[in-house]
Amino acid sequence: MMNRFRSALLVIACIAGGHAAMADVVAVVSTRSPVTALSKNQLLDIFLGRANRYPDGTPASPIDQAEGSPLRDEFYIKVAGQTAAQMLAYWSKIIFTGRGQPPPTVSTDAEMKKRIRDNPAAIGYIDRAAVDDSVRIVF
Amino acid sequence: MNPLLRTSIAASALALLAVCYPSRSHADSANSDPPMFVFNAFGTLGVVHSSESQADFVSSESQPDGAGYSQSWSPDVDSRFGAQLTANVTSQLSAVLQLVAEQDFSDRFRPEVEWANIKYQLTPDFDVRIGRINVPLFLVSETRKVGYSNPWIRPPVELYNIDPLTSNDGIDLSYRLHLGEVTSILSGAYGRSYRVDFPLQNSVAVRDFHAVFDRIEYGSALFNLAYLAAHLTQDPAIALFQDFRAFGSAGDAIADRFEFTNKLATAVSVGTSYDPGSWFATGEWAHFNSHSFSGARTAWYLSSGVRIAKFTPFATYSAVTSYPTSNAGLNASTLPANLAGTVAALDAGLNQVLRTVPLQRTESLGARWDFFRNLDLKLQVDHTRLGAGSYGSLTNIQPGFHLGGTVNLFSAAIDFVY
Numbered sequence: 001m002m003n004r005f006r007s008a009l010l011v012i013a014c015i016a017g018g019h020a021a022m023a024d025v026v027a028v029v030s031t032r033s034p035v036t037a038l039s040k041n042q043l044l045d046i047f048l049g050r051a052n053r054y055p056d057g058t059p060a061s062p063i064d065q066a067e068g069s070p071l072r073d074e075f076y077i078k079v080a081g082q083t084a085a086q087m088l089a090y091w092s093k094i095i096f097t098g099r100g101q102p103p104p105t106v107s108t109d110a111e112m113k114k115r116i117r118d119n120p121a122a123i124g125y126i127d128r129a130a131v132d133d134s135v136r137i138v139f
Numbered sequence: 140m141n142p143l144l145r146t147s148i149a150a151s152a153l154a155l156l157a158v159c160y161p162s163r164s165h166a167d168s169a170n171s172d173p174p175m176f177v178f179n180a181f182g183t184l185g186v187v188h189s190s191e192s193q194a195d196f197v198s199s200e201s202q203p204d205g206a207g208y209s210q211s212w213s214p215d216v217d218s219r220f221g222a223q224l225t226a227n228v229t230s231q232l233s234a235v236l237q238l239v240a241e242q243d244f245s246d247r248f249r250p251e252v253e254w255a256n257i258k259y260q261l262t263p264d265f266d267v268r269i270g271r272i273n274v275p276l277f278l279v280s281e282t283r284k285v286g287y288s289n290p291w292i293r294p295p296v297e298l299y300n301i302d303p304l305t306s307n308d309g310i311d312l313s314y315r316l317h318l319g320e321v322t323s324i325l326s327g328a329y330g331r332s333y334r335v336d337f338p339l340q341n342s343v344a345v346r347d348f349h350a351v352f353d354r355i356e357y358g359s360a361l362f363n364l365a366y367l368a369a370h371l372t373q374d375p376a377i378a379l380f381q382d383f384r385a386f387g388s389a390g391d392a393i394a395d396r397f398e399f400t401n402k403l404a405t406a407v408s409v410g411t412s413y414d415p416g417s418w419f420a421t422g423e424w425a426h427f428n429s430h431s432f433s434g435a436r437t438a439w440y441l442s443s444g445v446r447i448a449k450f451t452p453f454a455t456y457s458a459v460t461s462y463p464t465s466n467a468g469l470n471a472s473t474l475p476a477n478l479a480g481t482v483a484a485l486d487a488g489l490n491q492v493l494r495t496v497p498l499q500r501t502e503s504l505g506a507r508w509d510f511f512r513n514l515d516l517k518l519q520v521d522h523t524r525l526g527a528g529s530y531g532s533l534t535n536i537q538p539g540f541h542l543g544g545t546v547n548l549f550s551a552a553i554d555f556v557y
Contacts, residue, residue, distance in 0.1 A: 039320070041320040041357075041358050042320065044358070045320070045322065050322050050356060051317065051322070052263050053263065059263075067512075068512065077416075080359075080416065081359070081415050081416025081417065082416045083416070083446070083509075084512070085449070085509035085512075085515070086416065086446075088287070088512075088513065088556060089287055089288045089289075090288075092181065092282065092285050092287050092288035092556045093279070093281070093282045093285070093288045095179050095223070095225075096179065096181060096221070096223060096237065096254075096281075096282055096285045096288070097254075097273065097281040097282060098223075098225065098233075098235035098237070098254055098256065098258065098268075101173055101177055101225065104173075
């Protein structure tokens with residue numbers, strides 16, 4: 001109920017702000033994770049495959065939303081300032097040098113939260129409106 | 140095994156695996172372990188037109204012909220297709236095989252092994268690779284063939300063709316260091332002995348290749364530092380230098396200086412790029428010394444672009460200089476008069492060879508249009524001024540060619556990644 005109210009407020013806020021299509025994307029980890037906050041660069045390093053651990057040294061396992069999802073595009077605009085095409089160009093450099101592959105993907109916020117609940121190392125991003133007791137906002 | 144057979148076996152294996160594992164992404168996989176096999180592909184369809192009809196523009200020294208003399212509109216300069224299979228055997232052990240089909244040194248369009256190595260992750264930040272590994276001398280050396288990953292149709296030829304050593308058959312160690320929010324990837328490479336093929340049955344034998352690289356990443360900024368050295372021998376050797384040796388110590392001195400036989404070649408490079416998203420700026424500088432007739436070359440470029448919705452217009456300035464471009468040769472006056480003709484011919488031959496070193500400056504304007512997911516379209520014009528008396532980086536020079544002129548290129552390309 002509270003969530004629905006919050007969503008409604010958010011929709012109103014978005015319309016008022018002229019960004020009706022933009023969700024408010026937040027990076028989240030499991031509430032069982034020791035990680036409480038990350039800087040933009042720390043978050044970027046994890047999602048770009050530059051770091052495979054959190055700043056405290058525990059392993060980090062990033063999860064992406066599906067390719068083409070508006071939430072994914074917004075996340076990378078917000079964190080990296082990069083469009084979907086630029087992110088694909090970035091990953092092309094990593095993939096075709098054998099250095100790695102992009103993070104695994106999920107299709108919905110619910111699936112993202114389930115994956116994060118199941119794995120304290122996991123980190124993902126969801127619509128702020130989808131945040132519940134199982135996850136903690138770190139950015 | 141014969142290389143052609145080996146390539147076709149590798150290609151068949153790749154094709155078979157691609158069919159068996161059609162999905163490249165990890166979409167909706169139930170756990171976070173990467174899949175055992177991942178298939179990826181990339182390619183470029185491009186055409187180039189050159190205003191110079193008496194010589195060919197090529198994008199790499201390994202191409203025998205290109206745009207200009209051989210073809211008015213050449214699809215061979217930039218077009219290629221690459222396919223890659225990555226095998227994740229365990230979380231520590233992986234292997235990559237990448238085949239690229241493009242116009243090769245023998246003017247055939249057939250798949251060649253671009254990458255083929257096994258990687259072992261000793262710790263999360265320390266890995267070792269064995270096999271064929273591209274040499275990251277420049278910022279985008281390793282992905283210069285993946286058009287989609289670059290803003291231009293091709294990286295500036297002045298810098299990217301300065302050194303023939305683009306790949307190493309050997310071993311490399313790579314260590315990733317985290318210093319606050321700065322990541323530094325320090326690596327070292329070694330290759331004992333391998334061969335690089337060039338057109339017209341030319342090849343370069345590489346011995347004792349060793350190199351160190353440091354790639355520093357901080358937010359949107361990237362720095363690349365590289366040093367490499369190897370003993371190079373051109374095959375076949377230019378007969379001219381044996382003829383010089385018939386002229387005593389003066390002839391030996393010239394042959395020793397310019398002969399491309401077991402020469403320690405070195406390259407050093409620094410590069411940086413800044414890409415906060417809505418624009419980018421990048422620049423690189425490099426020096427390569429072959430200690431032979433191929434000269435000591437210095438090249439640099441600056442490039443910048445802005446991203447406006449799906450369009451990325453860019454401008455680039457690049458230049459390469461080489462020395463020596465000429466040599467006084469033997470002093471005919473100290474030799475018997477009946478040898479004057481021979482000496483003059485040898486000196487002319489030497490200067491003809493020295494003229495093949497590149498000297499040129501290029502201004503480029505172009506734009507990339509990300510018109511569809513995984514696809515881009517690029518247009519680019521290049522205005523090149525060749526150095527005085529130089530062929531620049533052109534090849535297939537015809538008798539009607541005028542040294543030191545200007546060349547205009549128009550290029551169009553579509554890139555994809557999968």
